[in-house]
Amino acid sequence: MTAETGTVRAAAPTTPLRRRGEALENAIHEAVLQQLTTDGYARMTMEGVASAAQTGKAALYRRWSSKEELVRDALRASVPPAGPTPDTGALRGDLLEVVTRLRAAMFSEVGTAVRVLMGELDQRRAHAFLEIVLERVVEPTTAMIGEVLERGVARGEVRPGAVTPLVTDLVPALMLYRIKMCGGDAERVDPQAIVDEVLLPVVRPNPSAGQGS
C-alpha cells in the first residue's frame, strides 16, 4: 500500500492517502476481502471499506454503484489466473498439481471470502458471485483435468474412453462436498487421496491392455 501520485484520472477529493488507479483499486479490493472474511457480507459497508482502504466513500461510489458490484469486482480482480496446465511428464504429478492448485485457491483469502458469501447469501443473491468462481476457477480446473487426462491417454497411462464429463467433474465435486460437509476444514481435503484413491483408479488402463495400475 504505497502512496502513488501522478497518474491522470478524474479529479480526486482530498483523501488521507493520495493514490490513483491500480494502487488505490488494489487497496480497495484488499479491504473488501478482509471485511468479507471478518464481518461477512451483510455487515460490510461502503464506508467500512473506504475507511479500511484509507480513501473516501465518494471515491468508491465513483467507480461502483453498489456493494454487490464492488464485491463482484473485487472477486474478479483477486481470483488468481488458472495458469498454464501443468506438464510434469507423468499423469500423477500433473493431477496432483491441478488438485493442489484448486485446493489452494479454495483456501486462499479470496476463496475464504467466497465461502463466506456462499454461506451467508441465499442462492439467488449468491448467483452473481458463484458465476465468477465457476468461470474463473471451476471451469479452468475441469478443462485442465481433461487436458492432463488426454495427454495420459496418449502416453498409455489413461484408458481410452475414460475421460468423460462426469470424470472431469470429480475433482470440483469432491472438493466442494468435503468443504461443505466439513465446514471449511482444509485438513479434510487431501489432494493425494483424491488423486490416488479416486482419479488414478478411475482412469487406469484395462488389464487386457497390458498396463499396470
Next chain:
Amino acid sequence: MTAETGTVRAAAPTTPLRRRGEALENAIHEAVLQQLTTDGYARMTMEGVASAAQTGKAALYRRWSSKEELVRDALRASVPPAGPTPDTGALRGDLLEVVTRLRAAMFSEVGTAVRVLMGELDQRRAHAFLEIVLERVVEPTTAMIGEVLERGVARGEVRPGAVTPLVTDLVPALMLYRIKMCGGDAERVDPQAIVDEVLLPVVRPNPSAGQGS
C-alpha cells in the same frame, strides 16, 4: 386426505374436517411440502398451511411453535426410510440400485422441497434442515455403498483397500454437484453413468489379481 374420527387427543376446536392424530398430521405435512415447492419458505405461512390442510391455525400452533419447527417435522416425516441395503448378488446391480434410490429421493416431492429450502435460505438457517437430509438420506447412502462394496471385496469384484471414505462420498458428491450446477435438471444425473464411468472403474481389482474389469 380422508376424514378420520375417534382417536383421542387434545380437545380440538371446530375445524372443517375433523381428523385426529396421524391423518391430520399427514395432511399438514403434505400441505407444507406443497406450499414449499410452490411458494418457497419465505412466502409459506402457518395460515396457508392450515387452510390447505383444511384445519385451523390453532391446531398447528398447538403442535408446532414456529414455521421452522413445522417444516423440520414435515421433512422428517416425509423423507422415506432408506430401506434395506440392496443385495442383487452382483456389484453393479447393487450400486445401480443405491444410486437410483438416492436420485429418486432427491427428485421426490420432499427432495424438491429440500432443494427449494437450500436455495432460498442462507447456510445458518438452512442448517437445521440440512441435518435431516444428512442423517436420513446422505449417511444411509454412504453406509450402504460401503456395505455393497465390502460385499464386492468378499466376492472378488472389488479391490481390497479400495473402499475409503472418499470413495463412499463419491455418489452424494457427484449427485449434489450435478444438481447444483444443472439447476435441478434430473436428466443431468444419470445413475448408470455414475456407476459405469466412476464407481466400477474406481474399485475394480488390480490386473495382477487376475480379475477382468
